[in-house]
Amino acid sequence: MFDFKLQVFQSVASRLSFSKAAEDLHITQPAVTRHIRQMEAHFNQKLFKRKGNSIALTEAGKLLLSHSKLIFQQYEKAEFDMNSLIDKNEGSLRIAASTTIAQYILPEVLAKFHQKFPKIKIHLLNMNTEKVEKSVMNNSVELGFIEGQSKNRELAYQAFLEDEIVLVVDKSHPLAKKNQISISALQDVPLVLREKGSGTREVILKAFQHENLKVEALNIELELGSSESIKSYLANGHSGSFLSINTVLKELKHGDFYIVDIEELQIKRDFFFIQQQGHHSKLNSVFLKFLQHHYNF
Amino acid sequence: MFDFKLQVFQSVASRLSFSKAAEDLHITQPAVTRHIRQMEAHFNQKLFKRKGNSIALTEAGKLLLSHSKLIFQQYEKAEFDMNSLIDKNEGSLRIAASTTIAQYILPEVLAKFHQKFPKIKIHLLNMNTEKVEKSVMNNSVELGFIEGQSKNRELAYQAFLEDEIVLVVDKSHPLAKKNQISISALQDVPLVLREKGSGTREVILKAFQHENLKVEALNIELELGSSESIKSYLANGHSGSFLSINTVLKELKHGDFYIVDIEELQIKRDFFFIQQQGHHSKLNSVFLKFLQHHYNF
DNA sequence: AACATTATAATCAAAAGTAATAATAAAGAT
DNA sequence: ATCTTTATTATTACTTTTGATTATAATGTT
Numbered sequence: 001m002f003d004f005k006l007q008v009f010q011s012v013a014s015r016l017s018f019s020k021a022a023e024d025l026h027i028t029q030p031a032v033t034r035h036i037r038q039m040e041a042h043f044n045q046k047l048f049k050r051k052g053n054s055i056a057l058t059e060a061g062k063l064l065l066s067h068s069k070l071i072f073q074q075y076e077k078a079e080f081d082m083n084s085l086i087d088k089n090e091g092s093l094r095i096a097a098s099t100t101i102a103q104y105i106l107p108e109v110l111a112k113f114h115q116k117f118p119k120i121k122i123h124l125l126n127m128n129t130e131k132v133e134k135s136v137m138n139n140s141v142e143l144g145f146i147e148g149q150s151k152n153r154e155l156a157y158q159a160f161l162e163d164e165i166v167l168v169v170d171k172s173h174p175l176a177k178k179n180q181i182s183i184s185a186l187q188d189v190p191l192v193l194r195e196k197g198s199g200t201r202e203v204i205l206k207a208f209q210h211e212n213l214k215v216e217a218l219n220i221e222l223e224l225g226s227s228e229s230i231k232s233y234l235a236n237g238h239s240g241s242f243l244s245i246n247t248v249l250k251e252l253k254h255g256d257f258y259i260v261d262i263e264e265l266q267i268k269r270d271f272f273f274i275q276q277q278g279h280h281s282k283l284n285s286v287f288l289k290f291l292q293h294h295y296n297f
Numbered sequence: 298m299f300d301f302k303l304q305v306f307q308s309v310a311s312r313l314s315f316s317k318a319a320e321d322l323h324i325t326q327p328a329v330t331r332h333i334r335q336m337e338a339h340f341n342q343k344l345f346k347r348k349g350n351s352i353a354l355t356e357a358g359k360l361l362l363s364h365s366k367l368i369f370q371q372y373e374k375a376e377f378d379m380n381s382l383i384d385k386n387e388g389s390l391r392i393a394a395s396t397t398i399a400q401y402i403l404p405e406v407l408a409k410f411h412q413k414f415p416k417i418k419i420h421l422l423n424m425n426t427e428k429v430e431k432s433v434m435n436n437s438v439e440l441g442f443i444e445g446q447s448k449n450r451e452l453a454y455q456a457f458l459e460d461e462i463v464l465v466v467d468k469s470h471p472l473a474k475k476n477q478i479s480i481s482a483l484q485d486v487p488l489v490l491r492e493k494g495s496g497t498r499e500v501i502l503k504a505f506q507h508e509n510l511k512v513e514a515l516n517i518e519l520e521l522g523s524s525e526s527i528k529s530y531l532a533n534g535h536s537g538s539f540l541s542i543n544t545v546l547k548e549l550k551h552g553d554f555y556i557v558d559i560e561e562l563q564i565k566r567d568f569f570f571i572q573q574q575g576h577h578s579k580l581n582s583v584f585l586k587f588l589q590h591h592y593n594f
Numbered sequence: 595a596a597c598a599t600t601a602t603a604a605t606c607a608a609a610a611g612t613a614a615t616a617a618t619a620a621a622g623a624t
Numbered sequence: 625a626t627c628t629t630t631a632t633t634a635t636t637a638c639t640t641t642t643g644a645t646t647a648t649a650a651t652g653t654t
Contacts, residue, residue, distance in 0.1 A: 031645075052651065052653060
């Protein structure tokens with residue numbers, strides 16, 4: 001929470017490395033060095049023994065570490081109790097989100113949010129972009145999540161996460177272990193795409209146009225109605241597909257799917273949340289602040 | 298210690314006033330306002346009810362206050378334990394100081410220092426400026442305190458406190474309740490001064506010269522060998538004396554003595570500490586840091 | 595020597611502080 | 625009652641201080 005310096009110390013103490021700690025904290029190593037130096041000056045003694053390629057806690061450092069843990073425990077209790085005060089005040093929060101976001105993005109965030117605000121009830125509704133916007137406008141939900149900006153004057157749009165659409169193949173696919181292919185080589189790869197009208201498909205086609213590549217040149221084998229269907233299909237086929245990287249994170253991690261980079265082609269878009277202009281309920285802003293902190297936008 | 302924001306909150310909570318807290322913390326009221334606003338944003342709720350001329354803690358504020366007390370308790374434990382580690386490492390600290398500083402300045406500081414570092418032994422020796430410098434140079438003390446800069450190349454001088462020499466009279470003196478007199482009126486006031494050769498006397502005479510006032514024009518009744526002697530003399534006489542304001546703080550507070558301002562005359566000097574160039578033992582720097590923090594230089 | 599890691603220095607960005615002043619509510623005066 | 629006066633917090637523009645970054649040096653390991 002507060003007291004960043006002490007957090008830096010803890011991080012260095014637990015990783016036993018200035019540079020690793022810097023990574024964890026999303027700051028640079030010299031910044032860490034300076035924080036530690038200041039703390040050492042404050043306590044008039046070294047907290048770490050620098051021995052060339054590695055560091056170790058001094059006695060003073062060990063002592064401080066044990067104390068800093070207790071201090072942060074106190075902080076956490078404070079945060080928890082302050083949060084539960086909020087819960088009391090208000091009811092629940094209704095959210096509408098388009099499919100990809102509702103299925104692959106929000107679940108993780110909502111779980112963490114629930115951990116922090118256990119008493120706040122959240123209703124997550126799953127619908128297409130158009131309906132998300134309508135639901136926000138007629139106030140049947142307070143917050144909407146969509147996969148591409150449109151231009152409705154009554155609504156405030158804000159990007160919160162960058163998405164990338166990538167060529168994905170199964171681990172058994174011939175391209176699985178190739179790092180990269182050229183755009184022209186792509187024409188030989190049988191592809192599965194989302195159905196016409198899908199937002200994801202639109203983005204893909206626009207990117208191809210931008211590279212002066214005709215859609216007809218692509219070897220489109222099949223069109224399916226959802227990312228999940230496509231994923232199932234890929235598993236036993238010889239085809240590839242363009243999917244939001246966020247929908248296949250788990251499979252990539254497990255090594256079930258592989259990404260095939262395409263030279264000079266990058267398909268990016270933003271995910272947005274929307275709310276009514278000027279309509280900011282308390283729970284609403286609590287949730288959005290949480291989101292902001294989580295995605296760091 | 299760390300976490301200034303929380304300290305600001307506590308201060309506001311205990312004084313129940315933004316501006317009073319600002320005074321206590323030696324910052325301005327807008328700074329306090331902003332800190333509190335940021336904390337309220339952090340917790341998504343108001344910590345104080347502003348009702349015009351006064352403020353009160355909200356429920357959330359009360360809750361946070363109870364937590365912040367626990368947090369600071371943890372901090373204090375940490376500080377205490379870290380300090381006692383220092384004590385172990387090293388022996389004792391020898392200090393030499395000239396009379397005024399040894400009698401009126403250091404006792405208070407040393408008391409506080411001892412409270413924080415209970416195991417560090419300090420030996421305070423009382424001698425004149427010249428001998429203080431010699432003692433530092435031949436290493437029989439680590440640190441010296443003197444009342445005016447000289448120019449010894451082997452020594453590092455640093456000012457740590459501004460002193461002012463003021464005209465002081467007893468409460469029964471006719472000038473006691475006058476705010477101010479003119480320089481010329483000063484000639485009618487019988488004066489007691491320190492003996493020739495005293496540092497304080499030198500400073501006074503130099504200030505008079507600077508105002509083109511001849512020493513002979515002053516009505517010097519008596520010369521005495523110490524501030525304490527002068528103070529005793531003032532108590533039952535009709536004379537005034539020029540003394541370092543630091544030597545009469547107690548009497549001023551109790552209303553036994555009064556300061557008489559003299560138009561266009563201000564006699565200021567600095568108190569210095571000295572150490573050997575480049576000679577900085579650990580305890581030495583611990584003590585100096587404490588001093589720096591205490592006097593804020 | 596090559597590598598990995600921390601330290602240092604110059605520069606830039608962000609946060610906190612200040613001064614001046616507005617806004618607001620309570621208390622006192624007419 | 626209503627109009628100052630007073631005491632207090634809020635706001636704004638600006639300055640200072642602190643913290644972070646980039647690039648590079650220094651140092652100990654392999």
